[in-house]
Amino acid sequence: MLNTYFDSVLDAVRNEDEFRVLSLLGKLREPNETHLGISKGRAAGRALGPKTIGVLAKQLSDSKAARTGLIEDLEDTALFIEGVGKDIVSDITTNIIRGMLIAYTGGVCEFYGIPTEEVPSGFVWNPLNQTWEEDWVNLPVTDTGKLLLTPKVIVRTGLHLTKDEFFSHHLTPALQNEELEKPGSKLVQTLKDGSRHVNREDIRRHYGNSKSVVESLTVERPNLYLHYKSVKCKSHPERITHEDFDSITGSDQTNYYDALRKVLETPLGSDYANQYHSNIEALMTTLFYPQLSNPIKECEINEGRKRVDIRYTNTSDRGFFSWLRTHQIPCKYIFMECKNYSRDLGNPELDQISSRFSPLRGTFGIISCRSFENKELFLKRCRDTALDQRGYIVLLDDSDLIELVESAVEALQAPRETKSAHNVSRTIWEYPLIQQRFDALVS
Structure with missing residues (x-):
């Protein structure tokens, strides 16, 4: 579900099909049915609204990482696209897998005898024809509205890939080595024993570590990010107990x-x-x-x-x-x-x-x-x-x-x-x- 959706978005970005990009992103909404996150009073998230979607569409269209293929899936955007963090990734994911969550919720309600009512499904992603669809479905309903149940085995407190981890443990060491090889680099220090060294903090101050900087540096060194992802794929994000x-x-x-x-x-x-x-x-x-x-x-x-x-x-x-x-x-x-x-x-x-x-x-x-x-x-x-x-x-x-x-x-x-x-x-x-x-x- 996630792959077909995000592949469709990236194809539209690379083809400069602005209408397709907006039509794919425009159906995303704050999914209050899951009640994941924190709100004061009723669930009323505002992280994923029309304004956010418009900004996200423009940033993806302008992104070198998206156009060059460095961004391959949804979680990559949290490293390279400003304003995209775990909340946005979570909201987008919930929208895309809504159909699966509806089916899961139906199974749980049947298992435990939870009453349901017929309600609008909201937009559901169809991976076969790669379009959004709507239908009527049976879901539990409370005073707060319809509910979507989420398997707790897939819930996490944070993202598996993070900008800070990539910058600190993969990008910074590469930049340190590059500075050591540059003739006359101002970042290189000569120690008392004659060895040459570049401080990590000097790298951060010199280059910066905003998402736009990380994107620019990584586009020029794509193998660093590919290696980071391969390392992370060998480990599993910790599940909530x-x-x-x-x-x-x-x-x-x-x-x-x-x-x-x-x-x-x-x-x-x-x-x-x-x-x-x-x-x-x-x-x-x-x-x-x-x-x-x-x-x-x-x-x-x-x-x-x-x-x-x-x-x-x-x-x-x-x-x-x-x-x-x-x-x-x-x-x-x-x-x-x-x-x-x-x-x-x-x-x-x-x-x-x-x-x-x-x-x-x-x-x-x-x-x-x-x-x-x-x-x-x-x-x-x-x-x-x-x-x-x-x-x-x-x-x-x-x-x-x-x-x-x-x-x-x-x-x-x-x-x-x-x-x-x-x-x-x-x-x-x-x-x-x-x-x-x-x-x-x-x-």
Whole structure:
């Protein structure tokens, strides 16, 4: 969605098609439906209005970086176009992916039983014919107007590419080297030991570091920016944790033990299967975010001929579920079956979940259940399934869930210095029990 839209804008800029540029940018509006950002009182952002769009269109049309191909995507504009920062990038992104957010919101509302009303969609980008369209859609509505829900796994507090980082760590060292090679450069200092040196602050004062300056310097040295982007592509922007969200929104702290208690207190038996199913989903969604997201209960596969109790999308960029991917184990989706039985599980339950696996969907799943008289026997059956190349199945009973929650809480309570330098507390907990169970399948 983002690529087709911004490619269309850049094509129009390079073709000097002012009408096309304005028609593409002119449909962008402040997206108050998401309620991302800060407003006093009602949501009433003013960052992306007609005046801003007109200025943005002119700046893009005049930009050497846009005309020469240095600007390739939306986030590049935050480095080279004056007035474009994370708020503008966020607003434009929301406009472009509005159609996807509408679909996501509809799925969440269906999942949780949230009532919706038919409302105008607003402008929606069509990537096939590369035009804006409008329609009527069903969305939740409150006193503040219609709402668009956003998957928190894609929300960030800042941009991944920044002008200051690029200028300080990539552009400045190159300029220092160039000054050292210039005969008679006034920026070069000779130290007592005879060595020659250029101070970073002298570079900043001499050249400046406004966006227009950075653009001009980078157009003449495009390989520096290409290298910067290649370096950044090897890392991932840090995701906001449960704890970060709780702090930002002023919500009660995420309570892992409360979610666990609801599972453990669910009565045994088929009469309470749906309650157990819902409680397991709530616990697992809490535990596995942000590695797993977008839970779908009773997910249909094979045109509805089969169903999976819960299907998660594997959105991991580190940790166990990312580790599976790097070891060529298909895991686009992670499947879970929930068994609220008062008896031990057997081969039928294993065969049920393994029959949901495929190289395209994924070959890793989890079975949750209550307790076992002969747990070792079932673990051996899981290993047999793996050795027969019918997929990898990890068992989690009530005692295992207690261990998982205790591991998560222990990780969250670890001293800050043992956590990520980017203040991400959840990424250090790598689900040791699940890793151990997987290792037992293949060892």
